[in-house]
Amino acid sequence: MAEVLLEALDLVKHYPVTRGLLQRTIGWVRAIDGVSFNIERGKTLSIVGESGAGKTTIAKQILLMESLTSGKIFFEGKDLYKFSNAELKKNYRPKVQSVQQNPWSSMNPRMRVRDIVGEPLFVNTKLLKKDVYKKVGELLDQVGILTDGMNRYPHEFSGGQRQRIAVARALALHPSLLVLDEPVSALDVSIRAQIMNLLKDLQAQYNLSYIVIAHNLATVRYMSHSVAIMYLGQLVEYGDTEEFFERPLHPYTRALISASQLTLPEDAEAGSKQIILTGEMPSPLNPPPGCRFHTRCSEAGDKCSKEIPEMRTVGKQQVKCHHYS
């Protein structure tokens, strides 16, 4: 068992919905509602879900961009909410860095690459300018960008190259955890493979941990060691990647896998039918009672619309479904 780097315990984040001049609160968007997981050192956890499931909210909580409604985050065994701001700046923020989805909006177009990649170093270290630029050159070299590119501006690079630059910036402070929010979904198919391979190489080299936020399962099996599937602010299934793809348990997971798979004509003839869900994900403003998935589940029974299922351990996986009680 590897060392647990970050542990999230029962995270809850509700956003108020306000109306009128006095900003009266008329309801709460339950963006995440009781989510627990942990990340081991040197491993990758993928958080998968459709838009509105709360994936990005989780990323924001881990990056401490917002404060939680309730719940706890432990980093290297220490409670983050007991850290002072100075301690966070010294011991947490440099160690947890992020790469955003869209490399066209995650960089200041007026800054040169050397300053974009060097910025974390200027802010967090007392290095001299020339030492920072020397370090930037090394970082760019690691992600496969020619060192003379550091004097250029972001618009002079293609999407794949920009994403490499974003990775270089995230690595500048030797982090132990990277939060990758859809790191390849804005890129072309042939470029995606390059970036995924780069991320895997860097992980092996520096023993990095990754949290990958994804809506596409195809990248998940390749990238991750464990998977958490989210639906409407809650985890519905969580466990080891290989187990997960071999034996998906939750009905939603099965539908998601089925929807993401290649379906060749001979598969269709062999009778492997695609699972097609009816309806859409309900609003997190007013989630359905009982199991949150029951409105779209083909296997839902009476109990599902009344009782909230518990997270249960089945083999190496955890699943939130009445069918496994």
Next chain:
Amino acid sequence: MSNIVLQVEDLHTSFFTRMGEVKAVDGVSFFVREGETLGIVGESGCGKTVTGLSILRLLPEPGGQIVGGKIIMEGKNLLELSKKHMRAYRGKMISMILQDPMTSLNPVYPVGDQIGESVRLHQDLPENMVEAEVISALRLLRIPAPEIRMKEYPFQLSGGMRQRAVGAIAMSCRPHLLIADEPTTALDATIQAQYIALFEDIQAKTNVAIIFITHDFGVISRICDRVGVMYAGKIVETAPTRDIFKAPKHPYTSALIHSVPRLDRKDDRLYSIEGQPPSLLFLPAGCRFCPRCTVALDICKEQEPPEVKISENHSVSCWRVK
């Protein structure tokens, strides 16, 4: 064999910019039959969207120009039609679904009005029949409670419903050809599966020919009968979907398929194509894929490969294929 609905022959579309001529589509030929779905797959900038826009003659002006070739529908070359004549084709004979439903719908009109617009324009119907036609278009796209939904504005609909409303506009005049340009890219996986199943159903009902433009092989595998793979303005391989996946002949096709991670097995290392597509302003001499190709020959650097037909439905442009 069913009838050929659309035949594109040696289409050349260029953009004239200050930097020079950008040959976005450079000699593309294909056809679609009634009730068939042709997939056009490629990376961004390969010319797949420009091909779709060229068929409708909706290229951005000034700058975009069709410089050669023929687009034949019902025995007529669409490129020779007058502007007025062409308008009668758009929406009625050929319609298009774009990627992002939020930008292709007008936010200040109810969706029913927007569907009604194409009905009024192309069908000679008395005003009191238009509403019935709008409702039937919404029904065809399986939008629940069409009488209520038609009065709603785009912002009141979810992403999946919006894209269905766009589909209802496209299908409202029962076109012979539908060009779908990445219609599912902005949708979630399970909603995407719904949308694709819906279109298979609509195709079975109406026998419409579909050109499905996408970069996603998963989508291709589900809906397309035949696939054309585009690279830097050219179609490098055309084949039935099964052959594209089972026996791809062009090195680009096989590299592209291998670089997509699989769900049904564990990959240790993903195959990746090094480099990136060439700039359309400075195309390499010879085969366009040559600089990234791992099996390139000497001749690939000098001459463009001709299209070789290896079976009735399978053609490839590669010097390795004889």
